[in-house]
Amino acid sequence: MRLVASDIDGTILSREGRISERTIRALQGCEAAGVAVVFVTGRPARWLTPLSEQLRHTGTVICSNGALVYDLSSMSVVSSQGIPRHTMLEVRDIVRGLFPETTFAAETAEEFVMETGFAEPRHRHLLGEVRHGKLEDLVTGDEVVKFMAKIEDMSAEDYFRAVAPHVGHLVSVTHSALDLTMLEMAPLGVNKAVTLAEYAHALGVSAEDVVAFGDMPNDVEMLTWAGEGYAMSSGHPRALAATELHAPGIEDDGVAQVLERKLAGLRKVG
Template sequence: MRLVASDMDGTIVGHNGQISDRTVRAFEACLAAGVEVVFVTGRPPRWLDPLRQLGFTGTVICSNGALTYDLGEEKVLSADLLDAESILKAQEIIRGLYPAATFAAETMDDFLIEPGFAPTGSIELLGGLEPRPLNETLNGNGAIKFLAREVDITADEFLHGVAPAVEHLVATTHSAPNMPLLEMSLPGINKAATLAKYAAGLGIEQEDVIAFGDMPNDVQMLGWAGHGYAMSSGHPEALAAANLRAPAFDDDGVAQVLEERLTSLKSA
């Protein structure tokens, strides 16, 4: 075990936005033992407060692999942008399949939302953003993540209906278990691809990487890592992709696995 890569939401972060004390201690113990730690999330840099509150100053792979961020320096290290033309073409295809779909885009500098994307009453929570069509707000610029939202459909149904239709333009996944919200990025970009580059840069082999995740956007990462742990409380696709299983999130599953592995390292 030389590198621990962990998803955030549903894996170590709960609905209250907090990370348990036991899990915090487990990550601190990894760092003290000389084990590298990287967080790999669908969140953009502006939504990393749970890690900031921990005092974590390392690297975070954000937006499902589209962006690598130095949390200590609060700066972007690398980014793979989805071009505006592909976004608008994918949007047109999705609208043809799901006319009620609404859209948003996360750029390097802004969060752009179209009318209807944000639930009623939540605009203020998003900083008072002005909803406008993406063909007006993108201004030809790329995005680190393109999002589509629907209603009266499950997230899995939405994903399986959209992904094949737009696969020539974008890579599509989802990370919200109870919300039909799709996340799209540049084809070939996912958590696994960026994690592999990060590990290689540290001189760490695939078999020395332990990864934790719980949702479809973790599937490639769990399959790539030498030791991929799906949370027992996770999505069926994540459970199928992983070669190992961690106890449920509510049982501090990540902490349990790390504690056991650290004990094994000390006794080796």
């Protein structure tokens, strides 16, 4: 074990927004033992405060399902890959042709913008915090790092299966939201595993020396790429099916349990 790569939400961060003390100790124990730690998330860079405030992490975070790499120590973007604006609009038109009731939102390296109908009734307060309106007017730059499509009254898996075959030649498609049906789209060929592999290579770490943790469909590629990819027992069926290695659920500090065992093994070898 030379590199630990962990998803955030549902893997180390509870729905209440907390990282347990046991998990914090285990992750910090890895770094103290000389094992690098990187977080790999669907979150944008501006939503990383649980890492900086609770974990005191100051290293690299792979954000937006692999499209953006962020340095928490300098609070700056290291690199990013985007969906061209014209591709985003083409995807929008295809999805809307399939499901006219779909609403859309987009992440750039700087901000989150959304169609007015994208906000959930319980999240209407967001309309005062983000730019909203027509997608063509909101996205004025050349590209976005993440494009989202949301619909009501359908499961995320059904939505994914209906949409992905029609846009998979233009973007990478996945989903990870627990309480809403939303597709997350990244630049074609980009996912958590691709960017993690590049990061590991830069450190001189091979896949067999990477221990990864995740719980949702957007973690599948990462879990299958890593030498040891652990799906959380509390996770999505597709994540659980992707690997034979299952960590106890987040409610049982599953990441900490695995890392404690791995660290104990390192101490014995040392």
